[in-house]
Amino acid sequence: MSENFSITRHGRVALVTLTRPKQLNALNSTLAAELIAELAPLDRAPDIGCFVQTGSDRAFAAGADIKEMSEKSYGDMSGMDFFAEWEVFAKFRSPKIAAVRGFALGGGCELAMMCDYILAGESAKFGQPEIKLGVIAGIGGTQRMTKLIGRAKSMQMHLTGRMMDAQEALDCGLVAQVHPDEQVLEAALQDAATIAGYAKPVAMFAREAVHRAEELPLAEGLLWERRVFHSLFGTHAQREGMAAFLEKRDPDFRKD
Numbered sequence: 001m002s003e004n005f006s007i008t009r010h011g012r013v014a015l016v017t018l019t020r021p022k023q024l025n026a027l028n029s030t031l032a033a034e035l036i037a038e039l040a041p042l043d044r045a046p047d048i049g050c051f052v053q054t055g056s057d058r059a060f061a062a063g064a065d066i067k068e069m070s071e072k073s074y075g076d077m078s079g080m081d082f083f084a085e086w087e088v089f090a091k092f093r094s095p096k097i098a099a100v101r102g103f104a105l106g107g108g109c110e111l112a113m114m115c116d117y118i119l120a121g122e123s124a125k126f127g128q129p130e131i132k133l134g135v136i137a138g139i140g141g142t143q144r145m146t147k148l149i150g151r152a153k154s155m156q157m158h159l160t161g162r163m164m165d166a167q168e169a170l171d172c173g174l175v176a177q178v179h180p181d182e183q184v185l186e187a188a189l190q191d192a193a194t195i196a197g198y199a200k201p202v203a204m205f206a207r208e209a210v211h212r213a214e215e216l217p218l219a220e221g222l223l224w225e226r227r228v229f230h231s232l233f234g235t236h237a238q239r240e241g242m243a244a245f246l247e248k249r250d251p252d253f254r255k256d
């Protein structure tokens with residue numbers, strides 16, 4: 001159990017809540033190591049079908065912990081490959097939804113973008129302000145934000161360090177939906193319960209296929225998608241899902 005976050009189970013959904021509200025959920029290396037160690041077995045657990053990542057009222061997370069980083073040298077940072085473990089989080093195969101209220105800045109914005117999609121509360125503020133600290137984004141911000149919202153806007157965010165609000169984030173495709181603050185976590189949990197009700201391997205393939213769209217040329221992405229589609233005809237999920245449709249009943253994916 002960590003003092004930096006809590007993990008609670010809601011049926012087949014694991015809710016991960018950062019619990020450093022006084023520091024606006026700044027991400028330090030202890031938090032990163034503990035979080036990833038605790039989530040890794042849940043990622044592989046057949047009875048966990050989706051993660052929801054959230055923070056507190058004022059902040060999803062205001063970035064990497066500046067206090068921790070301030071005295072580090074180049075040798076410290078490169079020698080320990082500081083924050084490389086967040087790539088493990090990004091590569092978890094279970095679907096992940098970020099429910100964001102308040103600040104999602106620097107590493108906090110990057111954490112949200114490492115999730116498969118973001119639901120924003122009306123108070124959400126996104127930004128990559130690292131340039132103001134004399135550094136740049138270090139856990140995917142320049143890459144993931146550019147793929148999500150395009151070069152012009154991403155460039156502006158990284159070069160000016162300005163914040164964007166929830167409506168702007170919706171308009172440019174950074175977030176999937178905006179909800180009133182008091183409803184955003186519930187909306188994320190509802191989506192997560194829906195996703196976790198499907199066959200986990202199929203949900204994993206669906207998210208992998210969408211991510212491939214950002215990484216592969218179109219022809220290879222289309223071929224990868226089609227081959228995965230074919231392979232699903234070897235699963236219980238396909239037989240059950242299609243039989244249930246034809247028999248006009250709800251499918252039971254519990255065997256997957």
Ligand code: CO8
Pocket residue numbers: 022023024026027062063064065066067082083103105106107108129130133136137138139
């Ligand atoms: N790190 C450490 N402490 C923080 C952080 C942070 N990122 N953000 C806020 N805090 C702390 C403050 O120091 C303050 O603590 P205290 O009460 O002890 O003084 C407390 O949280 C509340 O913050 P403020 O008093 O500043 O609250 P305000 O409402 O006045 O301002 C802001 C809120 C605008 C969010 C402001 O706190 C802020 O600008 N925070 C920093 C945001 C930022 O620059 N984030 C980027 C950090 S760098 C980063 O994330 C790089 C990631 C990649 C690293 C990977 C390397 C390989």
